[in-house]
Amino acid sequence: MMSAPVRVRFAPSPTGPLHIGGVRTALYNYLFARKHGGTMILRIEDTDQNRFVPGAESYIVNSLAWCGLEFDESPEKGGPHAPYRQSERSDIYRDYIQKLITAGHAYYAFDTEDELNAMREAGKEKGGQTFQYDQQTRKTLQNSIALPEAEWKQLMDSGKPYVVRIKIPENEQVVVHDLIRGEVSVNTANLDDKVLFKSDGLPTYHLANVVDDYLMKITHVIRGEEWLPSAPLHVLLYRFFGWEGIMPKFAHLPLILKPDGNGKLSKRDGDRLGFPVFPTEWKDPKSGEIYSGYRESGYLPEAVINILAHLGWNPGTEQELFTTAELIQQFSLERVGKHGSKFDPEKAKWFNHQYMQRKSDAELSQLLQPYLDQHGVSPSAYYLGKVIHIIRERVFLVPDLWSTSWFFFIRPGQYDTQVYQKIWQPGTTGWITDFAREVEKLEEFNKDTLHAVAQEYTTRTGVKTGQLMNPLRLLMVGSNQGPGMMDLADVLGKEEFLERITTGLEALSR
Ligand code: GLU
Numbered sequence: 337m338m339s340a341p342v343r344v345r346f347a348p349s350p351t352g353p354l355h356i357g358g359v360r361t362a363l364y365n366y367l368f369a370r371k372h373g374g375t376m377i378l379r380i381e382d383t384d385q386n387r388f389v390p391g392a393e394s395y396i397v398n399s400l401a402w403c404g405l406e407f408d409e410s411p412e413k414g415g416p417h418a419p420y421r422q423s424e425r426s427d428i429y430r431d432y433i434q435k436l437i438t439a440g441h442a443y444y445a446f447d448t449e450d451e452l453n454a455m456r457e458a459g460k461e462k463g464g465q466t467f468q469y470d471q472q473t474r475k476t477l478q479n480s481i482a483l484p485e486a487e488w489k490q491l492m493d494s495g496k497p498y499v500v501r502i503k504i505p506e507n508e509q510v511v512v513h514d515l516i517r518g519e520v521s522v523n524t525a526n527l528d529d530k531v532l533f534k535s536d537g538l539p540t541y542h543l544a545n546v547v548d549d550y551l552m553k554i555t556h557v558i559r560g561e562e563w564l565p566s567a568p569l570h571v572l573l574y575r576f577f578g579w580e581g582i583m584p585k586f587a588h589l590p591l592i593l594k595p596d597g598n599g600k601l602s603k604r605d606g607d608r609l610g611f612p613v614f615p616t617e618w619k620d621p622k623s624g625e626i627y628s629g630y631r632e633s634g635y636l637p638e639a640v641i642n643i644l645a646h647l648g649w650n651p652g653t654e655q656e657l658f659t660t661a662e663l664i665q666q667f668s669l670e671r672v673g674k675h676g677s678k679f680d681p682e683k684a685k686w687f688n689h690q691y692m693q694r695k696s697d698a699e700l701s702q703l704l705q706p707y708l709d710q711h712g713v714s715p716s717a718y719y720l721g722k723v724i725h726i727i728r729e730r731v732f733l734v735p736d737l738w739s740t741s742w743f744f745f746i747r748p749g750q751y752d753t754q755v756y757q758k759i760w761q762p763g764t765t766g767w768i769t770d771f772a773r774e775v776e777k778l779e780e781f782n783k784d785t786l787h788a789v790a791q792e793y794t795t796r797t798g799v800k801t802g803q804l805m806n807p808l809r810l811l812m813v814g815s816n817q818g819p820g821m822m823d824l825a826d827v828l829g830k831e832e833f834l835e836r837i838t839t840g841l842e843a844l845s846r
Contacts, residue, residue, distance in 0.1 A: 339555075340553065340555050341373070341374055341375070341555070342368070342369060342372040342373070342374025342375070342555050342556065343369075343374055343375045343377065343552065343553050343554050343555050343556075344365040344368055344369050344374060344375070344376055344377065344554065344555070344556050344557075344558055345365070345376075345377040345378070345379050345548075345549070345552065345554050345557075346361060346362040346365050346366075346376070346377070346378055346379070346400075346407075347378075347379045347380075347381050347545065347548075347559070348362075348380065348381065348396050349380075349381045349382060349384065349387065349541070350380060350382050350388060350389060350392035350393040350396065351384070351387040351388065351389055351392060352389050352392055352618075352620075353392065353395050353396075353399075353614045353618035353627065354395065354396045354399055354400070354614065354615060355601075355603065355613055355614060356592065356601075356612075356613055356614065356615065356630075356640075356644060356679075357560060357591070357592045357600075357601065358396075358560075359399070359400065359403060359405075359615050359640070359644060360589070360592065360644040360647055360648065361558065361559055361560055361589060362400055362403075362405050363403070363405060363641060363644050363645065364558050364589060364648070364649070364667070364669075364672070365558045366405045366406075367645070367663055367664055367667035368556065368558060368667065368669065369408075370664040371664050371665070371667055371668075374555070375408045375409065376405075376406070376407050376408050376409075377407060377408065377409045377410065377415070377417075377420065377552060377554070378397070378400075378407040378409070378410035378411065378420060379410075379420050379421075379422070379548060379552070380393055380396075380411055380420060380421045380422065380423075381422050381541060381544065381545065382421060382422055382423045383422045383423060383426075383534075383538045383539055383540065383541065383544050384538075384540075384541070385423075385536065385538070389621065390621055391621055393411075393421075395616070395618060397410075397412065398616065399614070399615040399616040399629070399631075400615075402615060402616055402631055402637055403615055403637050403640060403641055404637050404638070404641065404660060409552075417551060417552045417553075422539075422544045422548065423538070425544070425548070426537060426538055426539070428547065428551070429533065429538070429539040429543055429544055429547055430533075430537075432543065432547045432577070433500050433532060433533045433539065433543060435577070436500075436502070436532070436573075436576055436577075437500065439576065440503065441502065441503055441576040442500050442501060442502050442503060442532055442533075443474075443479050443480045443481050443500065443501055443503055444479060444480040444488060444492065444498045444499075444500055445469070445474075445477065445478065445479040445480075445498060445499050445500070445501045445529075445531075446478040446479065446488065446491050446496050446497075446498045447469075447477050447478050447479070448497075451478075452467075452469070455467045468528040469501065469528055469529045470504065470527070470528045470529055471504055471506055471524075471525070471529070474501075474503075474529055478491070479501070481503070497535035498535060499531045499532075499533060499534055499535055500531070500532050500533035501529040501530065501531055501532065502529055502530055502532050502542075502569065502572070502573070502576075503529060504524050504527045504528065504529050504572070505524055505572075506524065506525070507523065507524060507525060508523070508524045509521055509522070509523055509524075510522050510523075510524060510527075510568040510571050510572060511571070512564075512567040512568055512571055512586060513585070513586065514564070514567070514586045514587060514588055515556075515585055515586065515587040515669045515670075516587050516588060516589070516590075516669060516672050516673075516674060517564070517588060517674055520564065520567070520568075522568045524568075524572075527568060527569060527572075530542055530569055532573075542566060542569055542570065542573065543573070545570065546570050546573040546574060546577075549584055550574075550577070550579050550582075554584045555584055555585065556584055556585050556586075556587060557584045557585070557586050557587070558587045558589065558669070559587075559588060559589065560588065560589055560591070561588045561589060561590055561591050561676075562591075563588060564588040567586055567588070571583065587669050587672070589648055589672060590648050590672070590673055590674060590675055590676045590677065591676035592647050592648070592676065592677060592679050593676040593677065593678045593679065594678070594679065595609060595678055595679050595680055595681060596609070600676075601613065601679050603627065605679075606627070606628070607627075609681060610681075611633075611681040611684065612627075612628045612629050612630045612632075612633050612635075613627070614627050614628070614629045614630070615629055615630050615631065615640065616629035616630070616631045616632065617629035617631070617632045633733060633735075634688075634733030634734030634735045634736070635684075635688050635733065635734075636688060636691045636692065636734070638659070638660065638691050639684075639687045639688040639690070639691040639692075641660060641663070642656075642657060642658055642663075642687055642691070643683075643684045643687050645658065645663050645667070646677075647677045647679065648672050648673060648677055649667065649671055649672050649673075650671050650672075650673060651666055651671065652671055656687075656690075657687075657690050657691070657694075685732050685733065686732075688732060688733055689731070689732040692728070692731050692732070692733075692734075693728065693729070697721050697724045697725055697728070698721075700724045700728060700731070700737060701717070701720045701721065701724055703734050703737055704720070704724070704737040704738060704741070707735075707737065707738035707742075708720075708745065711742070711745065711746065713745040713746065715744075715745060719744075719827070722827045723741050723744045723745075723827060724737075724741075726819050726823050726824075726827060727740045727741045727819060730819070740818075740819075743812065743813045743814065743818060743824075744824075744827055744828065747835075747836060747839065748811075748812070748813055748814025748815075748836075748840070749814070750814055751810055751811075751814050751815075751840065751843065751844060752810065752814060752815040752816065755810055755815055755816045756810060756844065759806040759807055759810065759816075760807060760810075760844070761803065763799070763803075764803070764807050765841060765844075765845070767797070767799050767803065767804060767807075768804070768807055768808065768811070768837060768841065769841070770793070770797075771789070771790070771793050771804060771808075772834055772837045772838075774789050774792075774793060775789055775830070775833070775834065776834060778830065781825075781826075781829065781830035781833070782826055783822035783823060783825065783826040786822055786825055786826070787822055790804060790805075805821045808821055808825075808837075809821055809824075810840070811836050811837050811840030811841070812824055812825070812828065812833070812836050812840075
């Protein structure tokens, strides 16, 4: 039998910004779809109005676009199965829930949230089993199974709010075939009668998810491990609808773990350990709090993709750096592990460093450009090229392009006093002045001729190289930072080199 063309979906709920775990789920779906020449769908699962956060949907769309993850069908792009926002599909779910009720696989339940909470509390107090709405308890509660028909119909007619719950069958074994975990088998005695349709006229995640995966002809459900416990319920729904034969294949991705200790990487770990947990910056619309993003912290999207590709998937070779095309070619669900992977912020920086090194001088110049504009400097392309060439190896994150190069464009306005006190000796000003006089005579100024002058000067006077170079660096940069002194001088050029000596000595003598 020919298998159906691959169709996968990323189905986030717009309840806040997308954590990098969510981006990884989107990425694995994307790689899988592209590898198999399939279709990648974005479906917004917004049926829980209580958890809706304004701005979250556009955040999700924009941050995935920044990562280079494109969808073939989405709320924005449309497609053959539009609408792709679940809140716009409520009529569809209404029809399907009706089918389940008619077939006796779902029932009306009238218990209020307060009543259910009271039972949960009572259960806790007794120290016994925690209360759940299931095949045992449903017999004693207010629903269309326990109550005589006339009675529940009257409740309904009187306008009492109700939900629709799944009727979990008794003593059946439900098997989920997971591409990553193998067979996961659960007895229905352990499942509860989850709400499928709420009193607000909208379905819950479980119903909407299954109906949409069916209608949108999804072939593979690739999602986070946290949904594995719901998978048996979903399998039952496919069975009840008569779709079990064409059910999508499941792949539940392992967790991304915090760098230290165990447990799932959370937003708080990022704050605590000083690294971003979100792809792009997020401003909480309620609290106004700002959470840092990879983009704003100076990561390249291709590095973020590569970092996430390795958190769960293993290429099976030593290769660490991949282009997206290589990832598409090599990705397979068989090489996704069962166990969680620890997020390593240092390794993330290292990855970014590697991708920065893969950029051409011209590309790095472009990334530096906004900083140059911000500081009102406009060097020639030639000068910029020389600077980039010298600093590029020291750059880990995009802002390093500026922090390691600014002194090529701007004279130091201050001189580090601690460095000054440490290196400046009684003879220093005189040595530098004499040395500068020798440099002035140079017809050709470059690192070799400068080096020769320094050599000649130190040999003749007995002044040590460090006694000359350290103060020179302070005069050029204002601190003890920066690349090799000769490279630095070479790029600055004779005029600027001598000018910085004069202005620097003047400032330090005050
Ligand atoms: N809406 C669910 C979420 O927020 C989707 C889970 C799934 O992919 O089935 O993660």
